[in-house]
Amino acid sequence: MSKSLDRLTLLHTFVRIAERGAISAAARDLGLSQASASRQLAELEERLGVQLALRTTHNFSLTEAGLDCLADARNLLSGWEALVERHADDNASLSGKLKVVAPVALGQLDLGDAALAFQAAHPDVEVIWDLQDGPIRFAEVGCDLWVKIGKVPDETLIVRPLGTVERLIVAAPELILGRAIQHPDDLADLPCAALSPFEGGTIRLADANGEPASITAKVGLATNNIFSAKKAALTGLGYAIMPRWFVASELVDGRLVDILPNWRAAELTINAAYLPARRQTRRLKALIDHLSDAVAAMPGVQTVSA
Known part of the structure; x- marks a missing residue:
């Protein structure tokens, strides 16, 4: 019988198998034969006294004990790496x-x-x-x-x-052409491209003095993708609440405008x-x-x- 491997090697092999979802794929990553990786998994199960995975010819999945072990294994391996680094040359x-x-x-x-x-x-x-x-x-x-x-x-x-991220109300110039937008109430009849989960039917704002206000949004598009929300605003389909960093270039070139410069949505x-x-x-x-x-x-x- 081959010599038993050290515990960290067994844990490392197990984590790679779990992450790849297949013994064969993990074996390739680790430069092992599939049989060797399989033996290491079996040896770890024997040492722990529990079955960590269910494997058939076509399927591989972790047992409940395997999922618990995976979290512990990752913690042990990261702890070992931190220990090695603390005693290594600082340079x-x-x-x-x-x-x-x-x-x-x-x-x-x-x-x-x-x-x-x-x-x-x-x-x-x-x-x-x-x-x-x-x-x-x-x-x-x-x-x-x-x-x-x-x-x-x-x-x-x-x-x-x-x-913390500044968030402002932006729209394409053509959406507000000819409108006087001075207060959140002035947006009541304009469509909104709402970014969930941060905005929905009600958008809460505050002015520079902290005075609150809210908009009951007329949602034309609701999306969980910020790129889609910005594209909707750029094409004039509605206003959107956007982080400044994400629309900085569009504000500079005029494709979007800050339509309520004295009002901001809550920072994130x-x-x-x-x-x-x-x-x-x-x-x-x-x-x-x-x-x-x-x-x-x-x-x-x-x-x-x-």
Whole structure:
């Protein structure tokens, strides 16, 4: 019988199998034969005394015990990496994998550019850039960092605010041609391109003095995609509530106008969420600082003290 492998190797193989959803795919990633990867999974199950996965010729899925083990395995592996880094040479280059979940628009534009610059500066770091707007289950996704706009619904994570986003009401010039728009009430009969989940039938605003007002929106388009909402505004189909950073160039070239310059929608916070400090790596800390600088440079973003 072959010599038993160390625990971390078994956990690493198990995590890769779980992430790939197939033993064969994980084996290719790890440079192993399929039989070897399968034996490692079986050995881990034997050591733990539980079945971690259900596998047939055509299907692979984790058991409930496997899902629990996956979260623990990721924590143990990240904790080990953090321990190694703490005792390594401070001048050593950054290396390893970083998985980031970021909002679609931010992740494609400003933060996407920042991620590319970070990876170029640290070529030994493998950045996995996963874009999605919806909520995630941090442990199950297996990410190192979650960039979230708005409240982070996971009290087990450390949350670092990166900046607050100014949001204004924009429209194509032709939509408001000949209209006097001075108060939110003046928008009552204009169509709205509403971005959910932030806006719906009622849009709450405040003026420079904090005086509140609300619009009962005449929603012509409701979408969960900010690109679609902006396109609707650009084509004159309705006004939209947009973050300044996302429409800065259109405001400059006049394709969109700030139709109520003295009124703003509630600010939203860009948050960075990650596991507690004992499991942070140098590369994660460096990436968070890098993204923080990128957020601070975005138009209409106010930095937040850490």
